[in-house]
Amino acid sequence: MELIFATNNQNKVAEIQHIVPQTIRVISLREAGIEIEIPEPHDTLEANATEKSTTINRLTGKNCFSEDTGLEVYALNGAPGVKSARYAGEPVDFERNIRLLLKEMENIQERRARFRTVISLQLNGEEHLFEGSCEGTITASPRGTNGFGYDPVFVPDGADRSFGEMSMDEKKVYSHRRKATDQLVSFLERKVTK
Ligand code: ITT
Numbered sequence: 001m002e003l004i005f006a007t008n009n010q011n012k013v014a015e016i017q018h019i020v021p022q023t024i025r026v027i028s029l030r031e032a033g034i035e036i037e038i039p040e041p042h043d044t045l046e047a048n049a050t051e052k053s054t055t056i057n058r059l060t061g062k063n064c065f066s067e068d069t070g071l072e073v074y075a076l077n078g079a080p081g082v083k084s085a086r087y088a089g090e091p092v093d094f095e096r097n098i099r100l101l102l103k104e105m106e107n108i109q110e111r112r113a114r115f116r117t118v119i120s121l122q123l124n125g126e127e128h129l130f131e132g133s134c135e136g137t138i139t140a141s142p143r144g145t146n147g148f149g150y151d152p153v154f155v156p157d158g159a160d161r162s163f164g165e166m167s168m169d170e171k172k173v174y175s176h177r178r179k180a181t182d183q184l185v186s187f188l189e190r191k192v193t194k
């Protein structure tokens, strides 16, 4: 089966291609030759994921999926959340986002947070949503250079290193994205064998 992945984030593409079995071919927008800036105007991960998948489904007429991910810090009432990419404004700049986050948390002891991923699948004219989350804590300073986005400042529960200090295989053990993708894959496997 082939599915277009409606994202412009190549790190997401690499992680998801690393997770799905060979029976599911995930084609990035870049591979599909589609160049488009998809709007994300809504205030929930679900609504933004739906916006991205329906945009690409209308454009191509093909089955596809998207995902929207946010880092939700409890002491900041869920910020940066749905605004994770543009927390420190435009253009998207992750060093700046991380600096702002650590500054906002400067004197805060309660550093619990979670990553949450919502996947929207458009399959034969119907939408299906899947979710995965990963609980953890925000570090006092960035650690490691692997991964992307907020990975250097997030330590998942059960680990003593940040996502920025882990290989893609290690991140997969804990990852919000891996959990949401597992749901997607088992849904597709049930559909195909039915
Ligand atoms: P799309 O094209 O898929 O929208 P994006 O990078 O804009 O790609 P989002 O809108 O979901 O993605 O924004 C979420 C931001 O949160 C994103 O810019 C990431 O850098 C960050 N993020 C997402 N997943 C992450 C992860 O697994 N680890 C660390 N940061 C992550």
Ligand code: NA
Residues within 6 Å of the ligand: 040, 085
């Ligand atoms: Na985006």
